[in-house]
Amino acid sequence: MEETPLLWLLFLTAMLSRTTNTASLTVSPSSSQLFEDKSVSLSCEEDDTSAEWTLRRNTTRRKMSQCGAGWGNPAGSSCIIGLTVPWDSGVYWCESREGATSKSINITVTGGPVILQSPVLPVMEGEDLTLTCKTKRSSNLPAGFYKDDSFIRTEPAGHMTIHHVSRSDEGLYKCTISSVGESPPSWVSVTGEEVTFDFRSSFIQIFT
């Protein structure tokens, strides 16, 4: 069986690559859009607690700014923004001391009357995508949904579900609630099945 050593190598590589340090950023409430004056908690969920992840963000005002440095209150591996303001809008990510980064998340904080709740992370192809259009007081008013500025449809209870998403569902979504207003737009991305395989670092671990 000539392929046996190769299979072992692949097996070892797969096992070792699972130990590569990663962190994922979670947001609570889990929404890419938030009203102002709300509290939001962001956490770096790490699989190696020794790695010391910090949360950073880019806004229009400041780049690469760390939680606690003028915004947010660090609380362990989390960062809490007590009262959101529109200039908290931006891209957020976790970063280790070694410079490894998590996937980043876009958050829009609006002073307007309507938000669109969409997933903060990419949706997998084949999954369902649910978008919710809400005002500060209600999340079940009739709402119109738009993708890339084209009207899709009105949903009587403010929720639109797209079943079995494909790449073509990727785009910039927004919603409107009549006589209340329009949400900011948010990008929804759709990804294929993810295979993360850090071959180089695993290879080095085997042969050193």
Ligand SMILES: *[C@@H]1O[C@H](CO)[C@@H](O)[C@H](O)[C@H]1NC(C)=O
């Ligand atoms: C944040 O801003 C810096 C400086 O402009 C840029 O190099 C970096 O790619 C940005 N990070 C993200 C995740 O957008």
